[in-house]
Amino acid sequence: MQSSKNKVYELLDRRTRDSVISDESLFQASSVASELFVSRTLASQYLNALHADGLLVKVSGRPALFYSKKALEQRYQVEFQSDDFLSVQELINWISSHSRMKYDFEDVIGARTTLRHVIAQIKAAACYPPRGLPLLLVGSVGSGRSGIRKATEKWCVSERIIEGGMPGFTLDAASYEEPSQLLVTLFGKKDSDEGMLAKHPHSLFWVINSQAIDSATWSTLLSYFGNGHEKEPSAVPQSRSRLFFECTSTPDEVMSHAWAKQIPMIACMPSFVDRSLEDREALAVKAFNKESNKIGRRVLVSSIVLHKLASKTYEDGLVGLELDATIACANALADKGESGQALKIYSIHAPGLFDGKASYENMPEEPVLVDVARYDLVSKGSEGFSLLTNVVNDVENNGVTDSSALSQETFAHLSAYFEYLMRNRKHLLAGSSVGDAAGKVINGSFERLGCYVPVSFGAHLSNSMLFFKSNQLAASEWQGRMGRSLRDARLIVGQRLIDETQVMSHVANDLHDYLGLKLDANSLMIGTLFLRACSLRMSAKCRGIIAAHGYSTASSIADSANALLKSHVFDAIDMPLDISANQVADKLKEHLSRFPGKSDLVVLVDMGSLKDIGRCLSETLKVNVGVLNGVSTPMALAAGEQILSNQPMADVLRETAEKSRDAVKYSISECPSVRACIVFTSENGIPAAARLADLFAKSLPRSIDVDLIPCDYMALACGDVIPELEGKDILFAFGVNNPNISGVEFVSLEEIVDADAARTAGINLRNYLTAGEVAILKQNLIKNFSLENLMKHLTILEPNSLMEAVSAAVDSLQENIGAHFSYRMTMRMYIHVGYLVERLVTKDIIEYRGADVFARDHPDFVKAVVSSFKNISIAYGVKMPAEEINYLYDLINIDCGSKI
The missing domain is CATH 3.40.50.510 (Phosphotransferase system, mannose-type IIA component)
Structure with a gap:
């Protein structure tokens, strides 16, 4: 049972934290005696004993006043060297002059994450001279507005914006029958009583439930800031107190009022469900810590209970969470309430968490009992960050080896980090499907890139993303502590692991495009390192x-x-x-x-x-x-x-x-020895196909054990036997027109000329090049197979003059036959006509059956071609034979889809 002496201390501690310390009636023995139903003499004895124990600060006088030392030190950020003062004013002045300990909302949950913007607005409004700016704090029930109000007072004292010992005042606008009464309270009456702003010229005032204030009252209130809407009230010319407002509403409802447009700072508190999981778990711990102080018992809470409560949706936000914490502690006391022992909270104690039907298979990870008095957001993920530190130090100190595998030390540290994340996966997920969805998107990225998916890679990477997201405060502290080491490690990984970095960039883009998730820089580095660790050595037996x-x-x-x-x-x-x-x-x-x-x-x-x-x-x-x-x-x-x-x-x-x-x-x-090859084909014969093969070889990032075999297009299209291909494994065919080799994929030259890298997926070299090398190959192909390069490499004629002649002929042909070629068809025509001119010059005309019949049946087309190619005929001294005209006709109809 709690002693009377402890009850006296708790009463004073609560009043010191929550009340105006200049209200002497709350801190004398008679008030304590009346509240606790003891005699004044006994109350005085307890107060003096507590003062002798160093727990209270005493103000001598008649009557003597007593304050909780701990509450004063925490509230005003001071350290008492003496606990005796002659008057309340002396105490206030001492607090004001000794409040040098900087306070920066560090005890506010979410100050650096979900509430960062709200706190930045509060600071800006409070600092603005001479009386600050009007600020309206908007939030739903249970969003934590009262905690922000108290923290704002501590910060203003720390920054000397208000005087230490002059606490904040809270006025409830809904408690006044008439709005004018609120104005009288603040500004006083003309030629009579002073208002609170004049009486307390260096303090902080919060007007809560300000949604009950009408427009006229708002106009007068805002005139206090001298914003030009009205002349400032004459009753408070010397006041420098800050006047802030708070309402229970939504941002949309607030902005529907005309007076809201006159308030420059509107800070919107996120609801409980909109806070991060990290914040919600810390708020649950805080609720249990509050109960611990209330019942005077050490409280240990199962990690499962904390995770479950943090994941619940409360309509009344923190109010509902704190009620659950109270009920859980009450149930635990009724269950095992032995005094002197720590109170242990399990799922069975918390309302709605245990129905007796949980299956063994669905049980979460092994629970840990959390001491709510020692809970630390920064140290919560310390094990994971310690393992990451080892990885970063390995990379910074030893670099990345040229071999495809990481060092054993780095791989061991990576494995330990991923094992740690897997142990905590259910905590990281906390009932969310984001982790599983991210894993599927990651695996899908590898599928589209044509890469194998390393074992558990999707799970490992999504776990890392969730780890950083659920430990934002600790991550910020860790990154600040690692500093240059972390930046150097990222730089080394990005510069040395080019292939893996390219793969990870695709993964990052897919995560953003499909799920709106941003892959943090640390997880990106870890994923890149893991890809290198999973790279199989090409020389391994x-x-x-x-x-x-x-x-x-x-x-x-x-x-x-x-x-x-x-x-x-x-x-x-x-x-x-x-x-x-x-x-x-x-x-x-x-x-x-x-x-x-x-x-x-x-x-x-x-x-x-x-x-x-x-x-x-x-x-x-x-x-x-x-x-x-x-x-x-x-x-x-x-x-x-x-x-x-x-x-x-x-x-x-x-x-x-x-x-x-x-x-x-x-x-x-055992596999029979089969050589792999790539077939290069051209309707202009083997020499032209050989030039394609040469240009392809030039685009490879390194030599590969694959034969590049040029073949005649007509022979392949007609199904003739090609001795060079006997017993070969054809990876794919490459050329202008598809020879339709059964079971062999075709990569079209015109698609590459079109610079459409996505359409070069048929380049199947995954067993010979890494994903990064395949990406480099595709980039080189687009560069090397540009139209200008093709004209230089695929013809023996002077390329610049030929390009001009071909371009003029193709443009003229479109006009003469009344057709408009697609971009891809235009590229195909340039390439084909370039070949055509070379064939005419070298007198190597293609064989095309039925050309004479074609010339007889299509005289208009023959005439159009001859006219269009007149400049070529003159420049190169050649004539257009019927076979070539017939071939052009069929080539055009492939694109047009109908007869010209």
Whole structure:
């Protein structure tokens, strides 16, 4: 049971925090005795004893006054060296002269995040000379306006805007029957009583419920600031007190009033649901801390309770949250109320959080009991930021190696950071689907880029984004502390990991375009580093992948093995339970088709036909495939050690099987030696196709083990056998017109000339170049295959003169036949006509069946072409044969879609 002495102290502490300290009636023994129903003599004894204990500040006199020392120090940011004063005025003056401790709203939850703009407006309004600017604080019920009012008073005292010891006054506009009564209270009556502004010329006044004030009263109130609407009231010429307003309303409702347009500072408080999760959790802690002080007991709250309450939607905002905290503490006291022990709050105590039906599978992470008295927003995510510090220091001190893999130390720190985030994923998500949606968008970005998705990459990156979003205050402090080290690390990563940076820029754009999420700079750096860690070395003899049935079986084994091996050795595929061996192979083929590199493949599976899986993969991927059955973490570790030591695939399989306790079966499917090639085709024959191949080779960022084979377009289109292509794996065909090779994708030259990079997706070199290198190739193709470059490389004639002649001929042809060519068709005509002129000069006319019949049936078109090409005929001494005219006719009709 609480002692009478403690009750006396709590009463004085509360009054010192909330009341005007110059109101002497509240701080003398008689008032305390009346409130607590004890004798005045006993109350005086308790007060003097508390003063002797150093807990109270005493003002000598008749009667003596007592104040809570702790409350005064916190309220006015002072440190008492003496706790005895001769008068209240001496106390006020001492507070005013010693209030040197700067206060900057640091105890206000959300001061640097969700309330930053509100506080900036308050500061601007309070600082403006001579009496500040009119400020209206707008917010819904339970948005925390009262806390902001108290913090504003502390800040004004700290900045010497108002005098220390002269506390703020709160006037309720709704409590006056007539608006004029509020004006009398503030300004007084003419030639009679002084108003409060004159009596307290260096204080802070808040008028709450100001939505009840009419327009005429607003006009008089605003005249206090000398804003020109009216002459300032004569009753308060010397006052420098700040006069602020507050209302319970919405911004739209406020702005519908004419008087709102006269208020330069309208600060809108976000509702509870609009505050960040970080803020809401801190507010929940604050509510429990308030209850702890009230009942005089240490309170420990389950992290699950804090997360759940922070995620609830309260119609009355903080009022509802504080009520839940009160009920939870009451239930906990009734449950286990032993005095002297900490009060522990669990889900069963908080209203609406536990219905007894929660399934084991849906239980959150292991709960932690949070001491609400020691809760610190900055230290809340300290473990995660400590792990990030290790990563940043590794990069800054050691740079990024030229090899495709990160150092073991950096990878270990990355893995530890991602493991920390995964442990706290449910806390980070807090019932939101943003994390899962972000993961899907991230994976989709890799799909569109034609890249393989590293194991758990979407989850890891989305977790990192949520971590920074839910720890904004701690993140700001960490970034400030890391300073130059963090900036240098970002610079090193951006400059050295160009390929990975390009991939991450696509991911960042997709996150913004699809979800409106901004990928923070720190998560961008972490994601880029992780991509480098996942890059498979092109020279490695074999690479590994784990495929297992279950929601996250393969991912869990791969994550654990990679972390223990301190290198990204295994990727993973999680598969449904009801999937056949053929479907397993199909799943693996779909995933592995996006892997860069042509190394042998070691596949660890939990079940399935080894030979069937290996054979299907070997035939599709054109690599040797080894399959091990009965995958487990120890097996993955054994295989990973062999892969890291660069052992041949057969040795990896044999050593792993021998080290496994149970009998493990494995199979090897060897791939027949098949050379990959790219076909270059031109209707102008093999020499022209060879020039295309040369220009393509020039665009490659580095040499690749792929044959570039020029072929005659007509031969391919007619289905003739091309000996050079026998037994070759054709990756894609490249040229002006599609020869329609069965099962082979075609990349059109005109699309590249059109600078449409998105249409060059058919360039299938993912097994030979990284995603970044493919992006560089596409950029080089657009540059090297510009029309000017084509004319220089694809013809033996002088390019500038030829360009002028071709351009004039094509323009004239459009006019003569009454057609308008599309941009793409115009490019195609330039290229074709350039070839045409060279063929005429070299007398290498194409063969085109039925040209004589065509000339007889289309005399107008023949005449139009001859007329249009007159300048070419004169300049180069050639004539347009019927075969070439016939070919031009068919080429134009491909674009027009109908006969000319």
